[in-house]
Amino acid sequence: MELIRTENLSVKRGGREVLKNVNFFLQEREKVFIIGPNGSGKTTFAETLMGFVEFEGGIFFKGKRMEGEEDFYSLRTKVGYVFQNPDDQLFSPTVEEELAFAPMNLGYSRGKVKTLVESALEKFGIRHLRDTPIYKLSGGQKRLVSIAAVMTMNPEGLILDEPTNGLDEENFLMLVDFLRSVEKAVIVITHDKNLIDALDWKKYYLKDGYLTFVK
């Protein structure tokens, strides 16, 4: 069943057409890579899907056309977006508050928020960082927390922008394991050949504004 679809999606930035008539389709629980050279518009594509960039054409979530802020608000609570730089994403004072931010905003009960937070701390092996201020985390720890913070929303889909940046081997393997086992639709934007080789997923190549299916 369809989760996200774009129809002739075009984006102009600074007078330049960054995305040109992009037609993209992602099914529920489907996992894909979006690869491409620097500055090819991969992050712009992800931000457009999340409703942060003006576009022409259509974006559909579960068959419904996204037309205004309300639609995108709903989409954002169902598709988790992990930013390229964790410092742009993590703003709470401690790891625990960071993980609780989304479920609290979604109006979940305290009990459910606690369950989600505990489960994320456990799953990502960051229980020992619970009370640690965000600015004290290392780059790799910030990356894990940023993914865990999105997972506490229990989204149906995930978009991860360069998720292996700053990860050491142990955390890289943990991420690969997580991506393999997660039962959600996933879009990974990456340059990392090791990650692409580790996961045998469909690949889309973005260059000069055109998105093409590779495998």
Added chain:
Amino acid sequence: MNYFEALGKESFLYRLDARVKLVVLLLFAWKIALSSSFGEVLGFAPFAVALLFCLRGDMGQIFRILFAADAFLVFLVISAFIYGNISLGLLLFLKSNEILIISIALLMTSEPFQIFRAFRDFKLPAKLVQLFFLTYRYIYTIYEEYRLMMKSAYCRGFKPKTSLNTYRTYAYILANLLVKSYFRADRIYKAMLCRGFKGEFLVYRESKMKREDYAFAAVSFLVFTMVELWSLSGQKIFL
């Protein structure tokens, strides 16, 4: 010195609820600041000194903070002396130091987030609290970026001098910091929207008042009332 961490983590002051500490601080600071009597101001001094001892922190660090503030206050005393009112200068010096000591003991023993949470509990405007909080959260990141840029400059032969090149370099770094901060703020807002933010910062771990919070509040109010009663009855303490 790390300005981003609370002082005296071993002391009971650190464990106290930030709301109690804020109320006590405001009460004492308000009274000391408005007082024009040496006796009354000195009456509060044992309380300030007792807090300093309870802090059990790095005294060198505390005195460095006091010294930095006093470096300015000394000029005030000198000015007062020049204009023939030395007692006013000394009173201001004493009042400022007392307020500063109480602030260090009560404010700097709280994690900044606890203080922001207390502001929120005191019904300060939500936007103001968020502003405080985000400033605190990102000032370290911006500082780190500044340090990185400075390192990058040093790695390429930069030596600060009194020269146009130095001013230009600092201007570039400052401009870069401003632009980066602007873009970062935009991305953070997007990140918040991505996780259901609707304009209100919700807090997961709420603070609860404990027995020692009530005890500290009671002792503080007792000291405050005693000094006030003494002062009102016209008796002078020490002087």
